[in-house]
Amino acid sequence: MTSPLSMDELAAVIGRDIPAGSYVNLGIGQPTKIADHLPADEDGNPAVILHTENGMLGMGPAAVGDEIDPDLTNAGKVPVTELAGAAYFHHADSFAMMRGGHLDVCVLGAYQVSARGDLANWHTGKPEDIPAVGGAMDLAIGARDVYVMMSLFTRNGDAKLVPECSYPLTGVACVSRVYSDYAVFDIRPDGVRVLATYGISLAELRDRVPVKLLG
Amino acid sequence: MSRAQVHQTADQAVAGIEDGSVILVGGFGLAGMPFELIDALIRQGATDLTIVSNNAGNGDVGLAALLAAGQVRKVVCSFPRQADSWVFDGLYRAGKIDLELVPQGNLVERMRAAGAGIGAFYCPTAVGTPLAEGKETREIDGRIYVLEYPIKGDYAFISAYRADTLGNLVYRKTARNFGPVMATAATTTIVQVSEIVPVGTLDPEAVVTPSIYVDRIVAVQGRQYTVEGAR
Numbered sequence: 506m507t508s509p510l511s512m513d514e515l516a517a518v519i520g521r522d523i524p525a526g527s528y529v530n531l532g533i534g535q536p537t538k539i540a541d542h543l544p545a546d547e548d549g550n551p552a553v554i555l556h557t558e559n560g561m562l563g564m565g566p567a568a569v570g571d572e573i574d575p576d577l578t579n580a581g582k583v584p585v586t587e588l589a590g591a592a593y594f595h596h597a598d599s600f601a602m603m604r605g606g607h608l609d610v611c612v613l614g615a616y617q618v619s620a621r622g623d624l625a626n627w628h629t630g631k632p633e634d635i636p637a638v639g640g641a642m643d644l645a646i647g648a649r650d651v652y653v654m655m656s657l658f659t660r661n662g663d664a665k666l667v668p669e670c671s672y673p674l675t676g677v678a679c680v681s682r683v684y685s686d687y688a689v690f691d692i693r694p695d696g697v698r699v700l701a702t703y704g705i706s707l708a709e710l711r712d713r714v715p716v717k718l719l720g
Numbered sequence: 721m722s723r724a725q726v727h728q729t730a731d732q733a734v735a736g737i738e739d740g741s742v743i744l745v746g747g748f749g750l751a752g753m754p755f756e757l758i759d760a761l762i763r764q765g766a767t768d769l770t771i772v773s774n775n776a777g778n779g780d781v782g783l784a785a786l787l788a789a790g791q792v793r794k795v796v797c798s799f800p801r802q803a804d805s806w807v808f809d810g811l812y813r814a815g816k817i818d819l820e821l822v823p824q825g826n827l828v829e830r831m832r833a834a835g836a837g838i839g840a841f842y843c844p845t846a847v848g849t850p851l852a853e854g855k856e857t858r859e860i861d862g863r864i865y866v867l868e869y870p871i872k873g874d875y876a877f878i879s880a881y882r883a884d885t886l887g888n889l890v891y892r893k894t895a896r897n898f899g900p901v902m903a904t905a906a907t908t909t910i911v912q913v914s915e916i917v918p919v920g921t922l923d924p925e926a927v928v929t930p931s932i933y934v935d936r937i938v939a940v941q942g943r944q945y946t947v948e949g950a951r
Contacts, residue, residue, distance in 0.1 A: 575751060576893040595900040596901060636821055638824070639824050642846045643824060676849060
């Protein structure tokens with residue numbers, strides 16, 4: 506790649522990496538875009554079952570027109586549809602699916618991720634900001650693989666992959682992979698490995714990201 | 721638990737709620753929000769309330785209207801800040817309302833524990849974060865857990881789809897959310913439904929909330945909200 510990825514291109518990269526047959530939770534915001542890029546089976550039907558924290562497996566695309574039903578929304582409170590094979594359940598069951606290790610993958614946004622996989626994505630920590638956590642902490646420690654989808658740098662050019670998070674944590678050592686516009690990183694016990702780069706050399710990446718990067 | 725009472729109006733269904741009560745309010749955003757019960761509570765006028773709910777009100781309806789009426793002292797919730805949470809935001813910034821922020825899974829599991837007679841439980845969520853500060857922890861099989869205590873309500877307000885006259889409930893789609901758990905976790909569970917049907921009408925295999933958890937039922941006219949209002 507000769508240029509950094511757009512968020513839509515990044516969503517396609519993540520979608521291709523999610524194995525067919527997985528049960529997956531896509532966080533609100535940018536990760537929602539991944540739904541358009543998930544694997545399909547031989548007949549063109551979705552090969553991934555989407556979980557939404559507000560009590561559903563088998564969530565379909567956003568509802569339009571007559572499909573809109575106020576009783577059927579996603580975690581972002583956007584109207585959605587149900588696919589054949591969908592199931593509804595209450596909140597305690599929904600979060601048991603997370604904590605109990607039944608979800609294969611979740612994809613979350615982030616303010617920061619640390620080199621050991623700590624996640625910060627719920628609160629800026631500024632006193633004037635009202636905190637809201639929702640299901641982020643439960644997803645972070647529950648899903649078997651926690652992927653982060655984020656821009657690699659802030660508007661000021663600071664890397665969001667850091668030695669230690671300065672924002673309040675969502676979960677400790679929970680992120681397994683970081684998908685960003687400039688690179689994909691695997692968070693491993695032996696360090697952070699660069700799996701792919703987009704429009705940036707490994708040397709420049711090492712220059713701009715204050716974390717030891719294995720090539 | 722004695723048999724559920726069928727009430728003719730939402731005002732009758734919320735009669736007698738005392739100042740200072742803890743009320744569990746169902747709904748995720750506006751889906752499953754018990755609008756008519758909340759509106760009746762505004763007319764009833766109980767104050768100094770603690771509200772336990774996923775959000776802290778959307779727009780100017782439902783929970784937001786109750787907050788705006790000045791009847792709520794404290795909100796226990798997971799996700800107060802939203803694009804349309806201006807009523808809560810204003811009260812919070814003015815120091816007129818207390819907030820206890822709880823991760824969503826802990827919020828519901830703490831109510832589940834209350835309803836199931838569990839004294840407390842060890843949970844891995846929030847370990848190492850500000851929301852676990854000051855809480856007791858324990859290492860079990862190599863993993864750290866936080867001790868979490870039940871949340872019990874004096875009342876639960878729930879919106880379900882249909883009830884039979886005994887109080888067995890079924891829900892609709894993602895409007896189910898917190899209803900079945902909150903129904904177990906309150907001293908008095910009050911339910912609004914779109915329709916009350918005779919005993920024997922609901923498929924026993926499909927009942928979600930068994931009648932033993934339900935105390936008061938009222939049928940209300942249609943859902944008075946739109947998807948646009950939910951954003």
